[in-house]
Amino acid sequence: MIQLFATDLDGTFLNKTHQIDDRRKQCIQDVIKNGKHFAISTGRNIEGIQRIDIWDYPIYFILMNGALIVNEQHEIIKTFRINPGFIEKMVDRYAEYGFEYTTKDSIYVTISKEKAIENFVLRRTLEGMDKEHIDSLLPRYVSQFHFSSTKEEIVNLDVLKINYFILDETIRKEMEEFFELNHEYINNTPSGKGYIEITDIEGNKANGVRILADYLNVSYDEVATFGDGKNDVSMLKEFPYSYAPEDGSVEALDAAHYRIEPHYKDSVMKKIYEWMEVTYE
Numbered sequence: 001m002i003q004l005f006a007t008d009l010d011g012t013f014l015n016k017t018h019q020i021d022d023r024r025k026q027c028i029q030d031v032i033k034n035g036k037h038f039a040i041s042t043g044r045n046i047e048g049i050q051r052i053d054i055w056d057y058p059i060y061f062i063l064m065n066g067a068l069i070v071n072e073q074h075e076i077i078k079t080f081r082i083n084p085g086f087i088e089k090m091v092d093r094y095a096e097y098g099f100e101y102t103t104k105d106s107i108y109v110t111i112s113k114e115k116a117i118e119n120f121v122l123r124r125t126l127e128g129m130d131k132e133h134i135d136s137l138l139p140r141y142v143s144q145f146h147f148s149s150t151k152e153e154i155v156n157l158d159v160l161k162i163n164y165f166i167l168d169e170t171i172r173k174e175m176e177e178f179f180e181l182n183h184e185y186i187n188n189t190p191s192g193k194g195y196i197e198i199t200d201i202e203g204n205k206a207n208g209v210r211i212l213a214d215y216l217n218v219s220y221d222e223v224a225t226f227g228d229g230k231n232d233v234s235m236l237k238e239f240p241y242s243y244a245p246e247d248g249s250v251e252a253l254d255a256a257h258y259r260i261e262p263h264y265k266d267s268v269m270k271k272i273y274e275w276m277e278v279t280y281e
Helices: 009-015 022-033 046-050 084-094 113-126 130-141 151-155 169-181 205-215 230-240 249-256 267-276
Strands: 004-007 039-043 060-063 068-070 074-081 100-102 161-165 186-188 195-200 223-226 241-245 258-260
Touching: 004 009, 004 205, 004 267, 009 060, 022 039, 022 267, 039 161, 039 205, 046 060, 060 205, 068 205, 074 205, 084 151, 161 230, 169 186, 205 223, 205 230, 223 230, 223 267, 230 241, 230 258, 241 249, 241 267, 258 267
Parallel strands: 004 039, 004 223, 039 060, 223 241, 241 258
Antiparallel strands: 060 068, 068 074, 100 161, 161 195, 186 195
């Protein structure tokens, strides 16, 4: 019997508008009511969780692709800091780009506020977000940032994740070659096309779920994982009860032990209720 459900958000547990609606909130409550554990395993940071209104639920969070693991009382279980030597090389090499050096609470960039906002608007527009939605997100987005940060500032931070978005194939390929040269220090597990998402070599979702399972005294064959993206591959491979929606990435579908219906058909919730032997309505 499954005791711990660990699910990705976007393209997996969230609805079509990337929200936690009332049905999904009820699902989380039903898991807790049945004496099971529920964990969100996502590339998002704390602010990204607060934005969808589930931070105050008594559940567990594996954030930033496994670099930050938090219990139901918001106490840190484990963090994985990116090697400062690698970060120094990153800043030296890519200072003119908008790489986001993310700590537990804040985001630091070497570029100006104006350039960072321009990058944000472009990224969200390419994702299909309308102007009204982008404008509503912008104040909260900006509030997390420290703009025009120096190398000395960034290197001395506990950086848990580095984010960037770029569609230029030539530049991205050069960046990925640089990351591969430093593979002993980092993972680059992007959640979608154009994204770069770097964590410490041990900061991945599989390790995050393992650490949480050990923390909860749950055996690994009592864990179910759900994910749709490249950043979910490690936890889909690791656990015997792993599920990828049919509309997930090729990498996730290849890694998962089982396939379920597309995520927009509430397939993750259906599987959770099936494991709890509760009728899904």
